[in-house]
Amino acid sequence: MFKFLSDNSDKLTIVPNPTTLRPEEELLRDAKDRPILRAAIAAGADYFLTGDKDFLVLALDKPRIISANEFLEL
Numbered sequence: 001m002f003k004f005l006s007d008n009s010d011k012l013t014i015v016p017n018p019t020t021l022r023p024e025e026e027l028l029r030d031a032k033d034r035p036i037l038r039a040a041i042a043a044g045a046d047y048f049l050t051g052d053k054d055f056l057v058l059a060l061d062k063p064r065i066i067s068a069n070e071f072l073e074l
Contacts, residue, residue: 004068015043029054047071 005012017039024041025034033054040048045063050056055065 013043015039018042024058024060027058 017035020038021034022038022041025037028034028037033052037048037055037058040063048055048063048065049068049071050065051067056067058065
């Protein structure tokens with residue numbers, strides 16, 4: 001994962017974490033995950049790469065939540 005991030009650092013954007021709650025957050029079991037989802041939505045991310053099953057079960061259109069392996073297969 002580190003190699004992927006370092007190879008693509010010019011394509012990554014760091015965004016501040018918004019404080020306004022989003023309706024999509026209610027779908028997450030773990031409240032500590034909510035700011036992460038909130039930041040991805042606020043950034044307008046097309047994809048959200050994760051290995052966390054709590055995120056992977058969400059059926060959001062944007063961002064599309066997939067594993068790193070799934071992303072590499074695209």
